[in-house]
Amino acid sequence: MRAQRRHRSAVACRNCRRRKVRCSVTVTGIPCSNCTQDRTACTIQEVSHELLRSPIPVSQRQVHSSELIGATVDKSSYAPVRNDSQALYPDRHDPPVRNSHSSLPGDGDPGNAQLGKTPVRLDPERQRNLEEEQSGAEISFAARGQGDSNSGTPFYTGEQPSMTSLIDVEEHFPRHVMLRHYPPSALSQADLQYLKHKGALSPLLMFSHQELLRAYFQHVHPMLPVLHLSKLEEMKSPDAIPLHGMLLYWSMAVVAVNFVPSDVWKAEKYSSRKHMKDTMYNRAKCLYDNTNETNKEVLLQSALLLSFWHSEKDSHSQPWYWSGVAINWCQIIGLHRDPDAARVNPLVSPQRRHLWRRLWACCMFRDRWLSLTLGRPLRIRLSDCDMPLPVSHDVLVDLEALPSDLHAYLPGDLVVMVEHWILLIQLCKILGEILLLCYQQLGNRPLLSQFEALETDLNSFSIPELKGTDQGSLASFSYYHSQLHLQATSITFYRSFVSVVPEGLATETAKSWTCRVRSRMESAATQTNSIIDHIAREGLVIFATPMTPILLVPAMHVHVLGCKSENHLTRRLAFNKLEMCMTFMRELQRTYTSASIFCGVFGEAIRQLVPGPLNESIWGVAQSEYPSTIGTLAPDSAESVAKDDLALQPVVSDDILESLLDENSTYNFWESMNMPDQYF
Numbered sequence: 001m002r003a004q005r006r007h008r009s010a011v012a013c014r015n016c017r018r019r020k021v022r023c024s025v026t027v028t029g030i031p032c033s034n035c036t037q038d039r040t041a042c043t044i045q046e047v048s049h050e051l052l053r054s055p056i057p058v059s060q061r062q063v064h065s066s067e068l069i070g071a072t073v074d075k076s077s078y079a080p081v082r083n084d085s086q087a088l089y090p091d092r093h094d095p096p097v098r099n100s101h102s103s104l105p106g107d108g109d110p111g112n113a114q115l116g117k118t119p120v121r122l123d124p125e126r127q128r129n130l131e132e133e134q135s136g137a138e139i140s141f142a143a144r145g146q147g148d149s150n151s152g153t154p155f156y157t158g159e160q161p162s163m164t165s166l167i168d169v170e171e172h173f174p175r176h177v178m179l180r181h182y183p184p185s186a187l188s189q190a191d192l193q194y195l196k197h198k199g200a201l202s203p204l205l206m207f208s209h210q211e212l213l214r215a216y217f218q219h220v221h222p223m224l225p226v227l228h229l230s231k232l233e234e235m236k237s238p239d240a241i242p243l244h245g246m247l248l249y250w251s252m253a254v255v256a257v258n259f260v261p262s263d264v265w266k267a268e269k270y271s272s273r274k275h276m277k278d279t280m281y282n283r284a285k286c287l288y289d290n291t292n293e294t295n296k297e298v299l300l301q302s303a304l305l306l307s308f309w310h311s312e313k314d315s316h317s318q319p320w321y322w323s324g325v326a327i328n329w330c331q332i333i334g335l336h337r338d339p340d341a342a343r344v345n346p347l348v349s350p351q352r353r354h355l356w357r358r359l360w361a362c363c364m365f366r367d368r369w370l371s372l373t374l375g376r377p378l379r380i381r382l383s384d385c386d387m388p389l390p391v392s393h394d395v396l397v398d399l400e401a402l403p404s405d406l407h408a409y410l411p412g413d414l415v416v417m418v419e420h421w422i423l424l425i426q427l428c429k430i431l432g433e434i435l436l437l438c439y440q441q442l443g444n445r446p447l448l449s450q451f452e453a454l455e456t457d458l459n460s461f462s463i464p465e466l467k468g469t470d471q472g473s474l475a476s477f478s479y480y481h482s483q484l485h486l487q488a489t490s491i492t493f494y495r496s497f498v499s500v501v502p503e504g505l506a507t508e509t510a511k512s513w514t515c516r517v518r519s520r521m522e523s524a525a526t527q528t529n530s531i532i533d534h535i536a537r538e539g540l541v542i543f544a545t546p547m548t549p550i551l552l553v554p555a556m557h558v559h560v561l562g563c564k565s566e567n568h569l570t571r572r573l574a575f576n577k578l579e580m581c582m583t584f585m586r587e588l589q590r591t592y593t594s595a596s597i598f599c600g601v602f603g604e605a606i607r608q609l610v611p612g613p614l615n616e617s618i619w620g621v622a623q624s625e626y627p628s629t630i631g632t633l634a635p636d637s638a639e640s641v642a643k644d645d646l647a648l649q650p651v652v653s654d655d656i657l658e659s660l661l662d663e664n665s666t667y668n669f670w671e672s673m674n675m676p677d678q679y680f
Helices: 014-019 033-038 065-069 124-146 163-168 189-197 206-220 230-234 243-259 262-267 273-290 296-306 318-333 350-374 392-401 404-409 414-438 448-460 473-495 507-537 548-562 568-588 593-609 635-643 655-661 669-673
Strands: 153-156 176-179
Touching (some): 014 033, 153 296, 153 318, 206 262, 206 404, 243 273, 243 296, 262 273, 296 318, 350 392, 350 414, 350 548, 392 414, 414 473, 473 507, 473 548, 507 548, 507 568
Antiparallel strands (some): 153 176
């Protein structure tokens, strides 16, 4: 067999020529990847081609690798690293000066004086074309194993028949590669002044800062491990946070504010916790839009955290919007695909591999539950994905490199809470299958075999009870919260079959089958009430997360349907269960805007069903402020209502309440709530 011919690179640095190894200078510019790894000076003896594949002028690229590795970004101006008063990364639209016959000045070559000639300035359009071609060449070069797993920017080449599929015509190359990282462009003075005016460049006071970090890593990180714990060390001191770290800082604050003591928002001169949360969100969004952040992983992490923010100012669209942004970044980076599908990808470091699994799982979790709550289609279809689900080690491995003095910021029950999070990721996979099977607008009627398969998966899923040594407050709440997820998933599954039987079910058994399904749905709703009773009695309400109000909605929907029963005792019991959920939701209203929205929706529903007086502290606005419904009844009906205030009469069929009163509907309250000319 004839040996494959090896092609020698026409351009290489001195070190690579001496060692007779492949040099990446035609793609990465100076320094090449080998000199960067060895931390040695990278110099070129001669340049014989017009295109030295880098947008950086040759005259400006003589930089030691150690200087480049140790470079930091100036916090005050976000300007790129500079060397000898020359920009290391000049404006890409300015045509650089190139000398195709001279080597770098000062490299010790005696022929430099003879080879040096007048610099030739390329045509701007030609220069831009060369830079664009260089980007494509860099992708091909990186895909063939010449990337940097430590400092490179992740790039996903895509699947066939994409344009980059020709890379692996002869051999299967990894699709997750690392490209050269370009730092953000310098901010203009106008942008800097705007960010300073918004307070986005000034961190919190030391006391507030420490409480914020403690709240985030004790309450948010176990349920949404989107950050590596090394961020805790980087943000230990508020004055040490660089400008490019402020985006994540304020994004973390948006969620962490829910758990900080009231002393924090009072010390920061805010009128309430919600006021502080609104300000944190505005700062994070300003930085997201104006800092020209180029790190896609940071943008993904920020979007995931911002997806927990609600506001009535734009019809409560932020959760769905930001979760979509996060999922888009996932698919851009390629987190939906396993980087080690064919073989272990050496370009992806173990730390990055652990983080990618967590980020992808968090996006899938948000996609499933927001799709359920808002009545929107799933964005993530697992038939297109093969990224493995995370395991506990993917989260707990961060502890190995964390200094012991920072462990105080973490919960003592972290191991238990992480195990619960892993279980919830597995549960949300089942939830996605339920939504695809039962709630697709153009889907076919489910088969009985499909129902039985999903029911088997749901019944086999369990959350282990806590042992005596694991019963800390945070661990207890994490256990109850996981149980709320399970009951909400069960209600979602059974409710779709209350009025529609699956295909293949015998007609003679349809009635008894439907009764069994309804009984299991109502049992799950009752179990939800039992769980929130435990949370209230054990004083764990203060640990409620942004997901808690959402998890009560399925059970409250079942209780509203029970309030329509013809049986008087069933109506009273359903009303009492709904009142208990509303009381709990009112407590959550102090922190979460979504809880206020749900209180308004269910309060209006029950006022339409119960014409008599209601407790304003539970159900909201007094009945007198709404159109009277008793007057629309017949005289004898009005008399019966007067005798029994809880005699529930469905006297209206407004579109606002359709999603609550229709057994065939989904939990899409938000669209109805935003309909014009409706009173709330």
